[in-house]
Amino acid sequence: GENVEQHPSTLSVQEGDSAVIKCTYSDSASNYFPWYKQELGKRPQLIIDIRSNVGEKKDQRIAVTLNKTAKHFSLHITETQPEDSAVYFCAASLYNTDKLIFGTGTRLQVFP
Amino acid sequence: NAGVTQTPKFQVLKTGQSMTLQCAQDMNHNSMYWYRQDPGMGLRLIYYSASEGTTDKGEVPNGYNVSRLNKREFSLRLESAAPSQTSVYFCASSDPRGELFFGEGSRLTVL
Numbered sequence: 001g002e003n004v005e006q007h008p009s010t011l012s013v014q015e016g017d018s019a020v021i022k023c024t025y026s027d028s029a030s031n032y033f034p035w036y037k038q039e040l041g042k043r044p045q046l047i048i049d050i051r052s053n054v055g056e057k058k059d060q061r062i063a064v065t066l067n068k069t070a071k072h073f074s075l076h077i078t079e080t081q082p083e084d085s086a087v088y089f090c091a092a093s094l095y096n097t098d099k100l101i102f103g104t105g106t107r108l109q110v111f112p
Numbered sequence: 113n114a115g116v117t118q119t120p121k122f123q124v125l126k127t128g129q130s131m132t133l134q135c136a137q138d139m140n141h142n143s144m145y146w147y148r149q150d151p152g153m154g155l156r157l158i159y160y161s162a163s164e165g166t167t168d169k170g171e172v173p174n175g176y177n178v179s180r181l182n183k184r185e186f187s188l189r190l191e192s193a194a195p196s197q198t199s200v201y202f203c204a205s206s207d208p209r210g211e212l213f214f215g216e217g218s219r220l221t222v223l
Contacts, residue, residue: 001171009152032210043202043214044155089154098143098162098206099170104154 002027006103024072029095118215133188135203144186148199193222
């Protein structure tokens, strides 16, 4: 089955710096790769996603890159702000299903 | 439009007791899910339902059963609770693009 590994588990940055979170997946047939943000005590919410026919996608300060050959994808947050502090989860779909397998999460702390 | 609603929000059980977590969505989504969230383990899929009347095991199905009662409702049952099932449980549904919409979560403690 699909296995998704996520690194680092914690990340501390200064406000205004960039943050990068990386994930690898095992199933080469996976074709959908979303990122979820979970603030403390809240439910996870989608922030950006990418499909296997695209190499990069950007939405304001957030971007995701996908390398299908190497089976890894990354989340990039630029000009970080204190409200970016949260736990971020990557996920990958199982081939031809709606099932999502999540990584173990990255706790991002942005210090003012 | 409430989205995904799950109950109860908090529950304490003794080992061996049973309980059912209820989940309902009003977005007319076909797919529904139950995940559990444990510190350092991320979100692990327990069971999945692609449509009314169908269910499928996820990564960690042992000790759980599910029922997709109709298109709106997807319940998770613990027949004989164990301390290892202490966790936060999230129900979710997904839209045709694949975006998951989560409920607020149910915090379960098994003593």
